[in-house]
Amino acid sequence: MKPIVQISLDLTTIAEALETAEMAIRAGVDWIEAGTPLILAEGLHGIRALRERFPDVPIVADLKTMDGGYLEAEMMAGAGATHVVVMAQAHDETIECVVKAGRDCGVGVMGDNMAYNTMIDGARRLEDLGCDYIVHHIGYDHRRGIAAAGGRMPSPLDDLRAVVDAVKIPVQAVGGLSIEQAIQCPAYGAPLVVLGAPLTIDADAFKTADGDLESSLRLICEKVHAYDEVQR
Numbered sequence: 001m002k003p004i005v006q007i008s009l010d011l012t013t014i015a016e017a018l019e020t021a022e023m024a025i026r027a028g029v030d031w032i033e034a035g036t037p038l039i040l041a042e043g044l045h046g047i048r049a050l051r052e053r054f055p056d057v058p059i060v061a062d063l064k065t066m067d068g069g070y071l072e073a074e075m076m077a078g079a080g081a082t083h084v085v086v087m088a089q090a091h092d093e094t095i096e097c098v099v100k101a102g103r104d105c106g107v108g109v110m111g112d113n114m115a116y117n118t119m120i121d122g123a124r125r126l127e128d129l130g131c132d133y134i135v136h137h138i139g140y141d142h143r144r145g146i147a148a149a150g151g152r153m154p155s156p157l158d159d160l161r162a163v164v165d166a167v168k169i170p171v172q173a174v175g176g177l178s179i180e181q182a183i184q185c186p187a188y189g190a191p192l193v194v195l196g197a198p199l200t201i202d203a204d205a206f207k208t209a210d211g212d213l214e215s216s217l218r219l220i221c222e223k224v225h226a227y228d229e230v231q232r
């Protein structure tokens with residue numbers, strides 16, 4: 001697949017989400033992610049608002065489903081999501097229910113391997129159970145906790161090549177990537193590039209010396225879109 005850029009809206013109001021998404025789409029972003037905080041704060045209304053404003057843009061609902069998978073996925077699809085997220089830590093049956101809902105409702109299923117014992121095994125299991133994409137994810141709290149204790153902060157790039165090699169479906173790396181690292185993901189064979197925290201947590205780091213946020217994002221999109229097809 002051609003590499004795509006996804007913007008993760010880890011925000012807490014519809015107004016902020018719409019404003020940031022408008023800017024991102026103008027800059028050339030392909031997919032919008034309704035981040036977990038947005039889903040918690042605004043729920044289905046948040047997804048509906050994004051769908052209404054952006055009728056043709058794929059919307060990932062970062063539900064992090066652990067149980068009750070069919071209903072959660074079905075509700076998000078009904079509100080306009082095109083992709084939902086289920087956790088590798090969930091029971092087989094839950095992952096299977098989300099996959100079934102995905103097929104029934106016509107939405108893609110992303111399986112997230114965060115906190116799975118062996119992240120490579122987690123990715124394989126998600127693929128075997130029918131997920132369409134792997135989210136190779138180092139948790140926000142986990143990596144910050146390790147760093148606070150004086151350890152080396154783990155990165156999804158550490159195992160990205162091994163995860164990519166372990167599955168046949170497209171992989172996305174998430175968790176603490178710098179902008180430069182995120183842009184490199186297609187070179188690791190991972191075609192889905194997510195940009196999130198630098199927008200919401202440390203927006204300054206996202207700005208180039210002489211550019212604003214939107215023009216920086218445009219440059220990033222151009223770099224990612226310049227990659228050839230990733231074999232997935």
Ligand SMILES: O=C([C@H](O)CO)[C@H](O)[C@H](O)COP(=O)(O)O
Nearest residue numbers: 008036140174175176177196197
């Ligand atoms: O999924 C996320 C996390 O679990 C909190 O909900 C975030 O979207 C993810 O951590 C964002 O990654 P960074 O932008 O690299 O921090």
